[in-house]
Amino acid sequence: MENQIQNQNEKNQGKFSFFQTTTAKLIMVGILTLVLLIPLNLVQDLITERSTRKVEATQQIASTWGENVMLMGPILKIPYKTTVETEVINEKTKQTTIQVQTYEENAYFFPTELNYSTKVDKVDKLKYGIYKAIVFKSKIATSGNFEKLDFEKLGIKPENILWNKASIIVKTTNLKSIKSELVVNFNNQQLTLETNNENDSHFDTLESTTFSLSNENKNNFNFTIDYNGSESIEFIPLGKTTTTAIDAIWNSPSFIGYFAPNDTTKKITANDFHADWKVINVNRPFAQQYTEKLPNLQQYSYGVRLIETADQYQQNERASKYGFLVIGLTFLIFFLIQTISKINIHIFQYTMIGLALVMFYTLLISITEHSSFSFAYIIAASAVIVMLLLYSISILKNKKISFFITAALALLYSFIFVIIQLEDYALLVGSIGLFLILGAVMYFSRKIDWSTN
Template sequence: MMDGMDVENGSEREERSPGRKFMMVLVMGFLLTIPLFVTWLLVYDRQSQSETAQQSIVSGWGGEQVFAGPKLVLPYNVALQETVEQNGKSVTRTNIVQREFFLAPEKVKLDSALKTRTKKRAIYEVVVYDTNVIGSAVFRLPDDFGRDGIAITDIDFTRAELRFGLSDARGLAGDNSVTVGGEKLVLKPGRGLGETGNSGFYAWVDASGLIEGGLEADFAVRFKGNESLTIAPHAGLTEWTVQSKWPHPSFTGSFLPEAEETKVTAKGFEAKYLITNLALGSSLVSMQVGHQVNPGRTGPMVHFEPDGGAVAASATVHLIQPVDLYGQVDRAAKYGFLIIGFTFVAFLLFDLIGGVSISSVQYILIGAALVLFFVLLLAFAEIIGFALAFVAASAATIGLITAYSASVLASWRRAGLVGGLLAGLYGAIYILLSLQAYSLLIGSLLIFAALGGLMFVTRRLDWSGSLSRVRR
């Protein structure tokens, strides 16, 4: 009885149509998208852990710095009239309110050299830098200054402030100095600029020199940061020269350096920016958007930066790592469908045409090995880099599936064909990852060629017939 049932079941398996076999393989391939999706989540999780580790490495060192300044802050008095009801009568009174306006320099020149190093913790690393921004700024009142509604006689030049902005003031280090007219100023923390979220430092200065002419400030500010340095320009002319021995810079932001004065080599880079306030679209004078203070008497100066705390215009230099291994592993994992699909099609052809019976369990095991490739790639890449990791993971996967195929296909020759197919697939994927601009074109042509080959091989296959008839 049992023998009869076995023969009958075996006959049913033998008579299963190629179409049903194809649908079964398609369903198994679809099920493998679940572990493939979990692999993507693993990549994102490891990337998040890497970013957290990098933040802990640079904690206390200095973040991605934004430098702004200097700006002169000049207090002035304004008379405001208001009408109030007092004892049943309308009384008009005048309140003297102290406000401030911000004067950007006519010209500012900045020169910064980034001394870089790589800080590591376990398998994680981050690029940090130490820089000394040496610069000078020239301040002058605009020729049409009176049109702003402020009289020079209302300005208290002796109580001016010279403000600098630095987004992460923890990075300030060394003997920072600011001199105006040859006199060294005493620097105080806080009261930065809006471009840096009001973080930075300032100094009191007598700006009486603006009445008759100009005011020149020289400064040297040393600070530490990581990964990027941003300059927030606001002068009539900003000239910024930046250099470093780091060979992998990326220039971003609202403005790019002058092409003819930018050099990037294996030994480092040097770039020069020239930015005018016409390009910025902003005036050198900005008024305080404040409110009256202490009605009825002259109140204390209100410190408020009108720019709102956001970097509207910027020039940024990123010190990038040449290989973003998590990004590359993520892109490689997106080709998982391609690898699984090509491999399953190869085994399906051996099943339908080659006369080899392959069970669904064997398909699942082969698919699991293909998915495991991306986990191995991620694990190895964190230790030895992406290129070597790709070679190691692909070699291990090809070796495992080839050895297993020799038993499944009952032939080392057929197993060698599977190994060659996988080697070609992994090689093609590595090329696709390297040629980002043409990856879609090459991938599309590869799939088109594979589809054409599959259609040619199966052109006479009766998909509704039985496998026994096909194999005879």
């Protein structure tokens, strides 16, 4: 009986001694690190949810202030007569007669020269609850000319053209936020634009009153439209030669669309930017005149989007992606200190440390929504570092080691913050930083005798 009890005690001591080994503790800490990925993923879901709410709030602001601006025009619309001959057979006499029916259809012509000059003289951020959206006021001056119109390419006979029913068409995506009178100066005629009920799922259509057109001379035009808009301004290059200039009081433009601005004249400063485009007809895959219905040319638009280089949720998302790294390195610091100094740290204490590190991200998100990301990062990081400092002093009973851990955490959070702020060099700086961290770990762990654990 005594031998059985002794054998059982030896087995229990063997089991107990294994869980006290460095290897077992390392395994448990590794498993805990993987388990903490679950709350980290929940934090990332929270960021996505808040970001979606911001998009909805931005759309709500845009629906009241003014949406994205896209301008296409002017376009000359000229009706013409077309005839259709139909054979009609008399059932009684069996004689065939020809019935001629006349219809009125439209020909559309794009400008020969088209110049857009845009001034964005006010950019602001409107609030909807805790969210903000970029809005602006702009003035778009449009000028150019139509040279002699070529009806032969469309197969239209001169005698069928209704020159006295010509009109001007302008298409836009932001009709409700236009803040100026819509008058086109066409060959010294003042033509008022009015809403046309033409069915177009992509644009609202404005059309002038009809006028008589001469095809002998160059026909000049100019008009100006004031817009309230949000986020972006885009144009469609209808002219054989289309030039565009955009000046805006904003320092973070994103040039978008089918054509890029001229690099030689593009200028971005700390307060504003200037950009130019020049597009000729051979640069774009559509014709200069059409009959019946205009094609959808929205895919050939170009322009600028006014952006925040990294908005609060993008920065929070980038920060959360480094969560696994922060938790892993922090656990590694505690583990090395535990191994070198022979101080015992329970797995429950590791769990508390890990949860504190996860709480950093929820603090960061909530504070960012009411202040800047930088301020929120400093507050959240400071709160977590102070909490872990006090906790380390209580469990390690060594202020010197606790302050070393605090300094290491402060350095780690500073390193992550620098990476988040960088764009072009984030990967380079991050790789160098991780290489140096690995070197430090190798240096401090070089004297540990793993064979006895």
